[in-house]
Amino acid sequence: xxxxxxxxxxxxxxxxxxxxxxxxxxxxxxxxxxxxxxxxxxxxxxxxxxxxxxxxxxxxxxxxxxxxxxxxxxxxxxxxxxxxxxxxxxxxxxxxxxxxxxxxxxxxxxxxxxxxxxxxxxxxxxxxxxxxxxxxxxxxxxxxxxxxxxxxxxxxxxxxxxxxxxxxxxxxxxxxxxxxxxxxxxxxxxxxxxxxxxxxxxxxxxxxxxxxxxxxxxxxxxxxxxxxxxxxxxxxxxxxxxxxxxxxxxxxxxxxxxxxxxxxxxxxxxxxxxxxxxxxxxxxxxxxxxxxxxxxxxxxxxxxxxxxxxxxxxxxxxxxxxxxxxxxxxxxxxxxxxxxxxxxxxxxxxxxxxxxxxxxxxxxx
Numbered sequence: 379x380x381x382x383x384x385x386x387x388x389x390x391x392x393x394x395x396x397x398x399x400x401x402x403x404x405x406x407x408x409x410x411x412x413x414x415x416x417x418x419x420x421x422x423x424x425x426x427x428x429x430x431x432x433x434x435x436x437x438x439x440x441x442x443x444x445x446x447x448x449x450x451x452x453x454x455x456x457x458x459x460x461x462x463x464x465x466x467x468x469x470x471x472x473x474x475x476x477x478x479x480x481x482x483x484x485x486x487x488x489x490x491x492x493x494x495x496x497x498x499x500x501x502x503x504x505x506x507x508x509x510x511x512x513x514x515x516x517x518x519x520x521x522x523x524x525x526x527x528x529x530x531x532x533x534x535x536x537x538x539x540x541x542x543x544x545x546x547x548x549x550x551x552x553x554x555x556x557x558x559x560x561x562x563x564x565x566x567x568x569x570x571x572x573x574x575x576x577x578x579x580x581x582x583x584x585x586x587x588x589x590x591x592x593x594x595x596x597x598x599x600x601x602x603x604x605x606x607x608x609x610x611x612x613x614x615x616x617x618x619x620x621x622x623x624x625x626x627x628x629x630x631x632x633x634x635x636x637x638x639x640x641x642x643x644x645x646x647x648x649x650x651x652x653x654x655x656x657x658x659x660x661x662x663x664x665x666x667x668x669x670x671x672x673x674x675x676x677x678x679x680x681x682x683x684x685x686x687x688x689x690x691x692x693x694x695x696x697x698x699x700x701x702x703x704x705x706x707x708x709x710x711x712x713x714x715x716x717x718x719x720x721x722x723x724x725x726x727x728x729x730x731x732x733x734x735x736x737x738x739x740x741x742x743x
Contacts, residue, residue: 394542404470419447463489678735
C-alpha cells in the first residue's frame with residue numbers, strides 16, 4: 379500500500395515542492411510588510427508612554443496613529459488570509475512563485491483551513507515567542523515534501539510554480555492529467571482514430587532533459603536508420619476498387635518511397651510520410667489530408683494541439699508551422715531558421731527541428 383497516494387499523484391503530474399529557503403524568504407517578506415504597516419502603531423504607543431508616568435498629554439495624535447496602524451495590519455491580515463485560502467498565495471509567496479494547495483485535490487486550501495493554520499501559528503508565538511513559530515516551520519525539514527506541522531494540519535502543500543506545474547493554471551493541470559492518463563508511447567496512424575487500441579509501431583515518449591539553453595539533446599549524426607516498417611498498413615490493404623466515402627475526402631493512394639526518417643530526442647524513429655501532422659493531439663482540418671497523426675508528449679507544455687505539418691515530396695523533407703504558440707525552429711547546416719507560420723519550408727537532411735519542448739533530427743535513410 380502506498381504511503382501517500384495523493385502526494386505521489388501530484389509528483390507524477392509534475393508538482394514540485396517549494397525549497398525551505400524560498401519558503402523562508404516568502405515568510406520574511408510577508409513579515410517585513412506587516413512590520414512596516416505596524417509603524418504607526420509603534421509610533422503612537424511611544425508617544426503615549428508619558429501617560430504611564432502620570433503626565434498629561436494630548437492623546438489625540440497617539441490614538442490616531444494606533445488606530446491607523448491597527449487598521450492597516452488588520453486589513454493586510456484579512457487580505458492575506460483570503461488570498462491564501464482561495465488562491466494559495468500571500469504577498470511573499472506570489473513574489474517568489476510559490477503556491478499553497480490542498481494536497482488531496484491540488485485545489486485551494488480553503489479560507490477556514492488557513493485561518494486555523496494562522497491561529498495555531500499565533501498561539502505558538504504567544505506561548506514561546508520566536509521559538510514556537512521556528513519549531514513549527516523547522517518541522518518541514520524532516521518531511522520528504524517539505525510539509526510542516528502547519529501544512530499537515532491544513533492538509534496543504536507549498537509548491538514551486540516556477541520550477542514545476544502550477545496547480546492553479548487550469549490548462550496546464552488539465553494537460554498534465556491528460557498526459558499522465560495517456561499510455562506511454564502513444565502514436566496514431568491515419569485513418570485510425572486517436573483512441574485506437576490497435577498496435578502502434580512508433581513509440582514517441584517523453585523528452586530527455588533539456589539543456590540550459592532550452593534545446594533538447596539529440597543523437598549524433600553517425601546514427602544508422604534501422605529497418606523501416608510500413609507506416610500505413612491500413613491504407614495499403616484497402617481494395618483499390620472500393621469507392622471513396624461520400625462524407626470524407628480520400629487519403630493519398632500511398633506514401634512515397636521512404637527516403638527520410640525522423641529521429642526524435644528519445645531515440646524513437648518515425649519514417650516521414652507524404653503528409654503528416656504533429657502536436658499535442660493533432661487533428662486534420664475539414665477536407666485536409668493526413669497520412670499520419672503523430673501526438674508527442676511534451677512535459678514542458680510548449681506544444682500546440684496541432685503544432686505543424688510535415689512530409690516528403692519530390693524535393694525532400696518539408697515542414698509547415700500551423701500557427702503554433704511557441705513556433706518551430708530548424709537548425710540547418712546553413713544556419714538557424716524560424717519557420718514562418720503557414721509557409722512550407724524545405725529542410726535538408728542533417729537538420730535538427732525544435733517543436734515546443736521536443737526535437738527531432740532529419741536523417742536520410
